[in-house]
Amino acid sequence: MIGLDTNILVRYLTKDDDQQWKKAVEIVEGGEQCFIANVVICELIWVLRGQPYSFSKEEISNTIDMMLQCAVFEWENRSVVYQALQRFKQGNADFSDYLIGAVAQQSGCTITATFDRKLRSERGFDYL
DSSP: OEEOOHHHHHHHHHOOSHHHHHHHHHHHTSSSOEEEOHHHHHHHHHHHHSTTTOOOHHHHHHHHHHHHHOTTEEESOHHHHHHHHHHHHHSSSOHHHHHHHHHHHHTTOSOEEEOOGGGTTOTTEEEO
16 A cells, blocks of 8 residues: 555646646556555645636536545545535535544444634534
8 A cells, every 4th residue: 555645646636737637647547556645635635726727616526426436545534534525515614624523423422522603503512
């Protein structure tokens, strides 16, 4: 298994640098499992939403959905990422916020305390 850094996935998904894209393809499609840590998926979404890529929320959701279904990717916690993605699709907060809440819930927390107004009415969060 090979661990992937965010920049490998960015190159693989955007093809914004042909030379690096080819190397990323060799890694991702090279026959070994590719491990994606939770922090990598958060960074990936942050990068894709920003400049110069400006992916829409729908484009990001569809991309992560496809990646979750792809057998080559091994996730730090697939079910937690999936749960966070479903909430991200319907909610107003950032994916990383929903991932934080899902990880906390999986770890036995009854709520996740936050000052983030976007999470004010979200289940599992306590806006202070």
